[in-house]
Amino acid sequence: MKKKTNIAIIGTGYVGLVSAVCFAELGNKVIAYDKNKEKIKLLQKGKSPIYEPYLEKLILKNQKKKRLFFAEDINQAVKPSSIIFICVGTPPLKNGEADLSAVEIVCREIAKNLNSYKLIVEKSTVPVQTGLRLERIIKINQGRNVNFDIASNPEFLREGSAIYDFFHPYRIVVGVKTKKAEELLFEIYQPIIKGKFKCPIHPVRDRQKEKVPLIITDINSAEIIKHASNSFLATKISFINALADICEKTGANIKDVAYGMGLDKRIGREFLNAGLGFGGFCFPKDLQAFMRISEKHGYDFKLLKEVERINEERISRAIEKLKNHLRILKRKTIGILGLSFKPNTDDIRFSPALKLIKKLLKQKVIIKAYDPKAMEKSKKELPEIIYCRNPYEAAKNSDALIICTEWQEFQKLNWRKIKKIMKQPFVLDARNMLNKKTMEKLGFEYQGFGA
Ligand code: NAD
Numbered sequence: 001m002k003k004k005t006n007i008a009i010i011g012t013g014y015v016g017l018v019s020a021v022c023f024a025e026l027g028n029k030v031i032a033y034d035k036n037k038e039k040i041k042l043l044q045k046g047k048s049p050i051y052e053p054y055l056e057k058l059i060l061k062n063q064k065k066k067r068l069f070f071a072e073d074i075n076q077a078v079k080p081s082s083i084i085f086i087c088v089g090t091p092p093l094k095n096g097e098a099d100l101s102a103v104e105i106v107c108r109e110i111a112k113n114l115n116s117y118k119l120i121v122e123k124s125t126v127p128v129q130t131g132l133r134l135e136r137i138i139k140i141n142q143g144r145n146v147n148f149d150i151a152s153n154p155e156f157l158r159e160g161s162a163i164y165d166f167f168h169p170y171r172i173v174v175g176v177k178t179k180k181a182e183e184l185l186f187e188i189y190q191p192i193i194k195g196k197f198k199c200p201i202h203p204v205r206d207r208q209k210e211k212v213p214l215i216i217t218d219i220n221s222a223e224i225i226k227h228a229s230n231s232f233l234a235t236k237i238s239f240i241n242a243l244a245d246i247c248e249k250t251g252a253n254i255k256d257v258a259y260g261m262g263l264d265k266r267i268g269r270e271f272l273n274a275g276l277g278f279g280g281f282c283f284p285k286d287l288q289a290f291m292r293i294s295e296k297h298g299y300d301f302k303l304l305k306e307v308e309r310i311n312e313e314r315i316s317r318a319i320e321k322l323k324n325h326l327r328i329l330k331r332k333t334i335g336i337l338g339l340s341f342k343p344n345t346d347d348i349r350f351s352p353a354l355k356l357i358k359k360l361l362k363q364k365v366i367i368k369a370y371d372p373k374a375m376e377k378s379k380k381e382l383p384e385i386i387y388c389r390n391p392y393e394a395a396k397n398s399d400a401l402i403i404c405t406e407w408q409e410f411q412k413l414n415w416r417k418i419k420k421i422m423k424q425p426f427v428l429d430a431r432n433m434l435n436k437k438t439m440e441k442l443g444f445e446y447q448g449f450g451a
Contacts, residue, residue, distance in 0.1 A: 004028055005188050008081035010074065010106050012039055014050060014162060014281070014347065015123060015155050016087030021058045022166040024068035025200055026191050031069045033077040043070040051346040051373045054163045054201055061200075074106075078113045083184055085123045085153070089281075096288035098127055107134050111141035114148060119184045121151045125226050125286055127293040131175065131219035149181040152219045154226030159280065160344030167192060167199050171213045175222025182216055189214065227290040231304055234283045236271040238310035244274035244450025245317070254450025255432065274450040276352040276404060276430040277314035279341035284311075284350045315356050318402070318430055319363075321447050325426050326399055333366040333423070335394035336385075338405025338431075340374035348377050353404035356430075357382060370394040372407055396421045406431040419443050 009020040009032040020032040034040055039049045046063055048056040062068035071077045078084055088102040103124055110120060120138065122131055135150045142148075152175035157165040172193065174185045191197035193212050217225070244254040254274045262269025278284065287304055294301040319329075326332055341351035348354055351374075357367050367385040371378065375387050388394040391410065395401050395418045403410055411433060419425045419442055427439060429448045439446035 005083060005184075006081040007031070007188070008033065008077035008084040010034075010077065010084065010086050010110075011088035011102075011124070012036075012043060012049075012070070013087065013089060014052065014159055014345075015157065016085070017043075017048070017050065017059075018052065018055065018157060018162040018166055019085060019087060019123065019155070020068060021055060021062060022163060023188065024062035024065075025058055026188070026197055027067065028188060029067055029069075030062075031071050031077040031081060033071045033074050037072060040070045040072050052159065052162050053344060058163065058200060074109050075113050078110055078118070079115050081118070082116075083119045083121060083188065084110060085121045087123045087155075090124050090126055090285075090289075091281075092285040092288050095292065097292045098125070098285070098289040100126060100130060103130070103134065104137055107137045108141045111138040112143045114138075114142055114144055114146050117147045117149075119149045119151060119181050121153045121185070122223075123153055123155050125154060125230075125282065125289075126152075126223055127227065127289055128220050128223045130223060149176070149178050150219065151176045151181045151185060152222035153185060154222060156226075156229065158342075159347050160342055164201055167197070167201070168210075169212055171215055173215045173217065173222050173225050175217050175219035177219060186214065227286055227293070230283055230286040231290050231307070233271050234278055234287050234311070235303070235307045237273075237278045237283075238307040240272045240274050241277060241314055241449070242310050247450040252451075257450075273432060274448075275314070275432055276318060276356065276449075277311040279350040279352045279355070280347065281349040284308075315352065315359060317449070318356055318428065319359060321428055322360075322400060322402075325428075325445065325447065326424075329360065329363045329365050331364060331366065332399040333368060333397060334360060335388075335391075335396075335398035335401040335422075336367055336369040337371075337391055337394060337401065337403045337410050338407055339369055339371035339378045340405050343405055343407045344373075346373040346377055348374050348381065351405075352430075354378065354382060356402070356404060357385060361385070368394045368396075368398060371405065372409060392417065392421065397423045399424045400426040400428060402428045403431050403433060406433045410434075415439065415442055415444070 005028045007023050007028050007030045009016045012032050012034040020030045024030040042049050046060040086106050090098045093099045131150050131152050172189050176182045193214050195210055247254045258272040261267050262272050291301045291304050339353045368388050369385055370388040370391050426445045432448045436446050
C-alpha cells in the first residue's frame with residue numbers, strides 16, 4: 001500500500017489545480033492555496049474556475065473523499081505538508097524575460113512558515129538557475145533554522161488534455177540536489193512511473209500499464225529541459241508554417257508534405273500542422289524567456305528569434321488572404337469560429353484568434369464570434385465584438401468565416417446550411433481542419449494555409 005504524502009500546492013491555475021486534483025486522486029492529502037480568494041471560494045464549493053475536461057468531476061470526487069482541500073491562508077497549506085509545489089504564473093515582462101516576482105513572493109512566504117523539513121518544488125516554468133536563486137531566498141528569509149530542499153519538476157501537460165497528460169506523461173523530469181529530494185519525488189510519482197494506478201479517465205487504457213521514464217538531473221538541467229522542449233515544439237510549428245508558404249508558391253500541398261515528413265520517426269507527425277501559428281500561456285512566453293536567458297549568458301539564440309518572427313507573420317498572412325478575397329475590409333462582417341488558443345480549453349491568453357480580431361477591428365471590420373467555451377473570458381478582453389450563441393449565428397450574413405481554433409464541433413457543422421446563410425460563402429480555414437474539395441463541392445470559396 002502506497003504511503004500517503006501531505007502535499008501543498010501554491011497557485012491553483014491550469015497547472016496547480018490539475019496537479020492538486022491528480023495528486024489527490026493518487027491517494028495523497030493535498031491542500032491547495034491561491035492568493036485569489038474568489039477562486040478559492042469557488043473551489044471550496046467544488047466549482048472549477050477554468051474549463052478542462054474531467055476537472056470539475058475530479059475536484060468534487062476528491063473533496064468528498066477528504067483528500068483535497070482549498071485553503072485561504074498559505075500557512076494552512078504549507079505547515080502540514082512535506083512537499084510544496086510552486087505553481088504560480090511566470091508571465092513575460094515587457095522585455096520578454098520571465099516575471100519571477102510571484103515565485104519569489106511565494107518562496108518568502110514559505111520561508112517564514114517553515115516549521116519542519118520540506119521539499120520545495122518549482123513546477124512553474126522558470127529560466128535556468130532559478131532554483132539556485134530560490135534556495136538563497138529561502139535561506140535568507142527562513143524564520144526557523146530547519147532543513148529544506150529545492151527541486152525542479154517542470155510540468156509538460158497540455159491544456160485541453162491536462163488530466164490525461166498528468167497521468168500519462170511521456171516522461172517525468174526531476175532536478176534535485178539531494179538523495180532525499182529524489183526519493184520523495186519518486187515516492188509521489190511512483191504509481192505513474194510504474195503504471196500502477198487506476199486512471200479515472202481511461203480505466204482500461206493500455207498506456208496505463210506502460211512504465212513512464214523518470215529523468216533525474218541537476219536543477220539547472222531540469223529547468224533547461226522545459227524551456228528547450230517548448231522552444232523545440234514552437235520551432236516545429238514555425239517550420240511547417242514556413243513550408244506552407246513555400247507550398248503555396250510552388251503548387252505543393254502542405255498536408256501531404258507534413259504527412260510524408262511526419263512518418264519518419266525522427267521527425268514525427270505531431271506539431272506539423274500549418275495555420276495561424278502558436279499561442280497560449282506557454283510557447284510565446286517560454287520562447288521569449290529562453291531567448292532572454294540565453295542572451296544574459298552570452299548566447300544570441302537567433303534560431304528562436306526567427307521562430308518567433310515566422311509565428312507573428314501568420315496573422316498578417318491571414319489578413320492578406322482575406323484582402324485577396326474581399327478586397328476592402330472596412331465595414332465587412334466577418335464570422336470567427338474559435339477564440340481559445342487551442343481546442344478543449346477556455347484559455348485565451350496569447351490566443352492567435354484574439355490577435356487576429358484586434359487587427360481586423362483596427363481596419364473597421366465587424367466581428368461576430370463564437371467559441372464553445374471561451375466566450376466569457378473573451379468578453380472581458382474584447383467587449384466590442386458581437387458574441388453569438390452558435391456557429392450559425394456567426395456565419396449569418398457574414399462576408400467571410402474564419403476558423404481560428406480547431407474545435408471538433410466545427411468539423412461536424414451543417415456546412416450546406418452555412419453556405420445558404422452567409423452573405424458571401426468564403427471560408428478561411430486558418431487551422432486546415434476541413435477538406436478543400438468537399439467545401440468547394442458545396443459551393444464555398446475555400447482557403448486554407450499551404451495549398
Ligand atoms: P495560471 O495563471 O492559470 O495560474 C497561476 C495561479 O497562481 C493563479 O491562480 C494566481 O492567482 C496564482 N498566484 C499568483 N501569485 C500567487 C501568490 N503569490 N500566491 C498564491 N497564488 C498566486 O497559470 P498556469 O497556466 O497554471 O501556469 C503556471 C505555471 O506553469 C507557469 O509558469 C506556466 O508557464 C507553467 N506551465 C503552464 C502550462 C499550461 O498549459 N498552462 C503547462 C506547463 C507549465
